Amino acid sequence: MSLRAATRVTRSLSGLLPRWGHGQAPPLLFSQQRNNSTSPKIRVEFNPTSGVAVMHMQSPPVNSLSLDFLTEFCIGLEKLEMDKGCRGLIITSSQPKVFSAGLDILEMYGKSPERCGEFWKAVQEMWLKLYGSDMITIAAINGSSPAGGCLMALTCDYRIMADQPRYTIGLNETLLGIVAPFWFKDTMANTVGHRTTEMALQLGLLYDPSEALNVGLVDQLVPEDQILSAATQTMTKWLAIPDHARQITKSMMRKPTIDRLTSNREADIQNFVNFITKDSIQKSLRAYLEILKKKKT
Numbered sequence: 533m534s535l536r537a538a539t540r541v542t543r544s545l546s547g548l549l550p551r552w553g554h555g556q557a558p559p560l561l562f563s564q565q566r567n568n569s570t571s572p573k574i575r576v577e578f579n580p581t582s583g584v585a586v587m588h589m590q591s592p593p594v595n596s597l598s599l600d601f602l603t604e605f606c607i608g609l610e611k612l613e614m615d616k617g618c619r620g621l622i623i624t625s626s627q628p629k630v631f632s633a634g635l636d637i638l639e640m641y642g643k644s645p646e647r648c649g650e651f652w653k654a655v656q657e658m659w660l661k662l663y664g665s666d667m668i669t670i671a672a673i674n675g676s677s678p679a680g681g682c683l684m685a686l687t688c689d690y691r692i693m694a695d696q697p698r699y700t701i702g703l704n705e706t707l708l709g710i711v712a713p714f715w716f717k718d719t720m721a722n723t724v725g726h727r728t729t730e731m732a733l734q735l736g737l738l739y740d741p742s743e744a745l746n747v748g749l750v751d752q753l754v755p756e757d758q759i760l761s762a763a764t765q766t767m768t769k770w771l772a773i774p775d776h777a778r779q780i781t782k783s784m785m786r787k788p789t790i791d792r793l794t795s796n797r798e799a800d801i802q803n804f805v806n807f808i809t810k811d812s813i814q815k816s817l818r819a820y821l822e823i824l825k826k827k828k829t
């Protein structure tokens with residue numbers, strides 16, 4: 533781990549200690565309204581000539597993965613998957629500085645077990661659809677991408693990140709006092725290997741772009757204004773490979789990981805619900821939300 537990554541971890545961890553005593557009311561009220569907007573959270577541009585679609589995530593402020601967002605994302609993905617003319621998908625963000633802030637913490641804080649279960653099923657669905665996609669999938673990561681945002685990028689076939697040192701990417705769940713589930717861990721280990729994953733997950737490491745490139749978490753760095761053209765160039769290379777051969781190869785590589793979740797889906801939902809609704813975990817999430825709020829003051 534580089535010194536810069538270590539410093540970031542230490543800073544984040546020291547801020548995570550809960551600051552209220554037993555029986556005290558939550559010191560902050562968190563808006564539950566942010567994700568109720570009815571404007572589309574995903575915009576898809578499909579070019580039938582090239583066979584490539586670009587999916588723009590446009591859910592202000594930070595493309596957090598709420599139940600509504602995930603539902604829209606999966607519907608969009610399914611439509612493209614069913615369109616035989618669509619061979620490639622580029623995923624990017626329309627929000628400044630952020631690719632995706634990961635799972636919407638407000639979906640995990642103060643919610644009923646039933647609602648948490650519904651939410652987790654949608655997270656699983658997003659991963660299963662994207663990791664198992666027949667399309668060539670490229671993440672054009674034009675901003676920070678922690679936790680579930682990093683998972684989404686890792687789930688693609690290729691990752692291009694904007695070379696902007698203030699952006700970070702990684703599975704930082706432990707910093708929130710929560711645990712990346714086995715299929716998050718498997719997806720990362722399949723990309724960067726066991727040892728790097730073991731250390732990154734325990735420490736909740738968030739890498740800057742050059743560190744992410746060094747460990748293989750992303751495949752390429754480009755100036756931010758070139759990210760879509762670089763993704764299109766890479767896509768052209770991948771499109772030159774016959775679809776059936778590429779798809780069978782992709783499936784051969786990913787099927788064991790996908791099968792592990794599909795055969796344990798219900799247990800994984802139950803495990804999430806039991807874990808996330810624990811008082812101690814709810815306190816950690818509340819502390820983290822407070823930190824996000826305080827950052828501004």
Ligand SMILES: CC/C=C\CCC/C=C/C(=O)SCCNC(=O)CCNC(=O)[C@H](O)C(C)(C)COP(=O)(O)OP(=O)(O)OC[C@H]1O[C@@H](n2cnc3c(N)ncnc32)[C@H](O)[C@@H]1OP(=O)(O)O
Nearest residue numbers: 593596633634635636637638676678679680711804807824
């Ligand atoms: C058994 C298994 C159990 C559990 C498994 C759970 C797995 C969990 C996976 C996850 O993905 S958890 C989410 C992790 N995400 C994060 O840690 C990211 C937190 N956010 C940030 O670090 C930053 O917001 C940023 C993405 C780097 C962007 O920074 P910026 O300065 O541009 O924005 P700001 O921090 O001011 O945020 C704006 C606004 O958005 C709210 N916000 C941010 N992230 C989230 C989020 N993930 N969910 C909900 N809301 C989020 C933030 O509070 C601000 O809100 P406000 O405007 O109302 O103050």
